[in-house]
Amino acid sequence: MKTQETRCYIFSHFMLSTMAKGIQGLHSTVELFNEYGSENALLNQWSKEDKTVILLDAGVSEHLEDTKVILTQEKYPSASFSEDDFSLKGLMTSCSIILPEEIYATALMIRTKKIEINNFMIEPQNELDEDDLEFLTRIKDFKFTQEDLDIIILINSKRLAQ
Helix, strand or coil: CCCCCCCCEEEEEEECHHHHHHHHHHHHHHHHHHHHHHHHHHHHHHHHHHCCEEEEEEEEEHHHHHHHHCCCCCCCCEEEEEECHHHHCCCCEEEEEEEHHHHHHHHHHHHHHCCCECCCCEEEECCCCHHHHHHHHHHHCCCCHHHHHHHHHHHHHHHHHH
């Protein structure tokens, strides 16, 4: 059985150029290490083994602020980055979070209409292939919280940054 993987999701300000989104995303990811150090198991695994990054458009400033509120919880390491007053007058430019496979793979299965989550229970919506069944078997003891569902909804509501 394969081990759980992790991913770094970065939500960036919509108005930034493509290159700036990547640079600002790197800033908020560095802030993860400043806040959590390498002692956080998810952050440590991501940085040493997985290294996958998904860069999403968060929308305008208000949407990025809302994103920060959803991501700021104790369960998963998350951080944001704001420019200084000289550069962009303190504008928040990105938020980063490290997520386990249970969250992002579940988001994908919901997005592709293979499953739904009702009352924190996963309900298959159609025929599942062997990989889907193996994943669901691995996460059968994972206890989804409202915060998990909020993150899943957030991921599924954003598009890849351009």
